[in-house]
Amino acid sequence: MKIAILSGKGGTGKTTVTSNFAVNINNSISLDTDVEEPNLHIFMDMKEAASEPVYTLYPIIDKELCNLCGKCGEFCNYNAIIPAKNQVVVFSESCHDCGGCKLVCPTGAITYKKREIGKIFKGRSKYDTELHYGILNIGEMSGVKIISQLKNHPNIDDKTVFIDSPPGTSCATVEAVEDVDYAIIVSEPTPFGVSDMKMVVEMLREMKIPFGIIINKAGLGDDEIYLYSEDENIEILGEIPFDKKIAELYADGKIFSDSLPEYQNFFTDIYNKIIEKRRLL
Amino acid sequence: MNINEIVVISGKGGTGKTTLTASLIPYLNDLIIADCDVDAPDLNILLDPKIRSTHKFVGLKKATIDKDRCIKCGLCAKHCKFSAISKDIILTSSKCEGCGVCEFVCPVDAISMVDAVVGELYESGTNFGDFVHARLIPGEETSGKLVAEVRKKAKALALLNNKKNIIVDGSPGIACNVISSLTGASQVIIVTESTFSGLHDLKRIHELTKKFNLKVQVVINKFDLSTHHSEMIEKYCSENNIVVGLKIPFTKKVVQSIVTKTIPSLGEKEFFEEIGFFNFINNLTK
Numbered sequence: 001m002k003i004a005i006l007s008g009k010g011g012t013g014k015t016t017v018t019s020n021f022a023v024n025i026n027n028s029i030s031l032d033t034d035v036e037e038p039n040l041h042i043f044m045d046m047k048e049a050a051s052e053p054v055y056t057l058y059p060i061i062d063k064e065l066c067n068l069c070g071k072c073g074e075f076c077n078y079n080a081i082i083p084a085k086n087q088v089v090v091f092s093e094s095c096h097d098c099g100g101c102k103l104v105c106p107t108g109a110i111t112y113k114k115r116e117i118g119k120i121f122k123g124r125s126k127y128d129t130e131l132h133y134g135i136l137n138i139g140e141m142s143g144v145k146i147i148s149q150l151k152n153h154p155n156i157d158d159k160t161v162f163i164d165s166p167p168g169t170s171c172a173t174v175e176a177v178e179d180v181d182y183a184i185i186v187s188e189p190t191p192f193g194v195s196d197m198k199m200v201v202e203m204l205r206e207m208k209i210p211f212g213i214i215i216n217k218a219g220l221g222d223d224e225i226y227l228y229s230e231d232e233n234i235e236i237l238g239e240i241p242f243d244k245k246i247a248e249l250y251a252d253g254k255i256f257s258d259s260l261p262e263y264q265n266f267f268t269d270i271y272n273k274i275i276e277k278r279r280l281l
Numbered sequence: 282m283n284i285n286e287i288v289v290i291s292g293k294g295g296t297g298k299t300t301l302t303a304s305l306i307p308y309l310n311d312l313i314i315a316d317c318d319v320d321a322p323d324l325n326i327l328l329d330p331k332i333r334s335t336h337k338f339v340g341l342k343k344a345t346i347d348k349d350r351c352i353k354c355g356l357c358a359k360h361c362k363f364s365a366i367s368k369d370i371i372l373t374s375s376k377c378e379g380c381g382v383c384e385f386v387c388p389v390d391a392i393s394m395v396d397a398v399v400g401e402l403y404e405s406g407t408n409f410g411d412f413v414h415a416r417l418i419p420g421e422e423t424s425g426k427l428v429a430e431v432r433k434k435a436k437a438l439a440l441l442n443n444k445k446n447i448i449v450d451g452s453p454g455i456a457c458n459v460i461s462s463l464t465g466a467s468q469v470i471i472v473t474e475s476t477f478s479g480l481h482d483l484k485r486i487h488e489l490t491k492k493f494n495l496k497v498q499v500v501i502n503k504f505d506l507s508t509h510h511s512e513m514i515e516k517y518c519s520e521n522n523i524v525v526g527l528k529i530p531f532t533k534k535v536v537q538s539i540v541t542k543t544i545p546s547l548g549e550k551e552f553f554e555e556i557g558f559f560n561f562i563n564n565l566t567k
Contacts, residue, residue: 008321010294010453015478036454037293037485039478077341077379098362098380138488141425141457148364167294167453168320169419174375190539192299196321203419207375220533222540244506251507253477 008196010167013216018164019043032133033176035143049123057112058092065109072101183211189221288466292486294453297502304546312410315435318452330405340423341379342394350391357383425457475511503531
């Protein structure tokens with residue numbers, strides 16, 4: 001069973017919620033797919049991670065074979081390969097690695113070379129749970145490939161997997177949540193939180209993924225989020241109060257239910273509720 | 282004319298980009314406003330914009346499959362590097378990156394590439410200047426291109442109306458949306474928060490701005506929630522010659538302002554005066 005944790009707006013508590021599930025649900029694996037700014041490994045206090053590189057491909061032109069016909073440049077929709085007067089220029093950062101230029105090249109002048117765009121780390125946390133996370137190299141345009149490689153792990157299919165997703169609702173988020181069984185939206189009771197959450201709701205409904213919400217920092221803002229959830233028939237799975245103790249533990253990179261045992265059942269109860277909902281579907 | 286383009290980014294989400302951007306706006310003259318956080322735009326909530334024009338934003342073309350023509354040979358699925366076409370030839374449009382390889386390899390011309398609307402772009406009027414903003418259709422691609430479009434439009438408006446300043450609310454992260462927001466920046470404000478994650482993410486976004494050789498300063502939001510981490514951030518900044526332009530203590534007043542859809546620096550002017558906010562603004566337009 002795969003459960004994605006997402007939010008739309010950044011900083012509402014995705015990583016907080018993911019880490020608390022990870023330490024309270026036995027035998028679970030957590031994946032941090034926020035490869036632009038991964039933080040889950042900080043909270044999980046990851047030890048001895050094994051790393052593997054993630055590559056993308058970009059075209060190399062054999063000048064001997066190239067007849068400067070210009071077909072590659074005509075085909076490329078990303079302006080990554082531009083035929084000039086005397087040679088073909090490649091902009092490897094713009095290349096989406098679609099493989100099209102090689103297909104259209106009539107002289108076989110194009111081959112591909114790999115380029116590292118980031119890394120994946122796999123290891124165990126201080127809490128003896130399994131954790132995988134990805135990290136995008138600085139200056140790279142897209143982490144979608146890293147997310148896809150993270151999720152393509154043979155041993156995760158029969159376990160409970162918690163996926164810490166990127167903020168927003170664009171391609172990286174779609175990649176992170178695409179095949180999950182359930183999604184938890186973590187939102188906060190402010191106009192910004194509600195507005196961004198609406199975009200996530202629209203996305204999840206389009207993708208036909210069942211979901212519920214956890215309201216974080218409850219008590220801080222207003223009740224718009226409750227009214228919206230009622231109107232839209234969205235289940236509120238639980239609320240985490242706005243509490244300085246929790247904020248301080250977060251600031252220190254600590255998992256709050258580990259220090260505040262009164263919250264341990266909070267996460268297992270929500271997990272059991274989700275299992276039950278899936279069973280009834 | 283030199284346009285002063287101030288871009289507000291954060292690396293980590295939720296540190297207060299939009300709150301800070303909105304608070305700057307009433308006190309910057311000669312201004313065009315741009316919200317480049319196209320998949321979580323919030324600045325409009327505080328600016329109460331009157332939309333003057335709406336444009337559909339067409340990203341890259343996307344594949345469509347004519348089922349009557351398709352002979353299910355599977356070549357498209359085999360060649361698609363984005364897993365947008367499954368073995369039984371079902372297309373997931375949100376995964377299509379518009380490369381056109383499937384159209385090329387299809388032996389029976391069953392696939393064509395068609396324009397896809399992936400968002401909307403708005404030009405609006407506000408009490409503080411013209412406002413360019415956008416909304417990506419949730420789940421869609423090419424958000425970097427939409428960001429570039431917002432920025433371009435803001436720049437064009439500034440040139441047309443002889444405006445000296447542009448303020449840009451950026452998006453979280455370090456990838457295409459952010460890189461696209463940074464193109465053309467005269468100066469960058471990184472909003473961080475005094476937490477372990479805040480510092481971790483600050484280092485990464487700072488590395489990115491170094492690649493573009495940009496003039497950067499840091500704002501530490503809610504610095505008093507953990508003075509320990511705030512000190513660590515200040516230490517990092519001083520070691521890397523980054524100015525900490527402003528430190529904002531946590532107050533529920535700011536949240537209350539946002540809840541009433543009021544720009545915090547207008548609603549809680551006294552608080553902002555106390556923290557040296559107006560000196561900070563003067564330095565931005567020097």
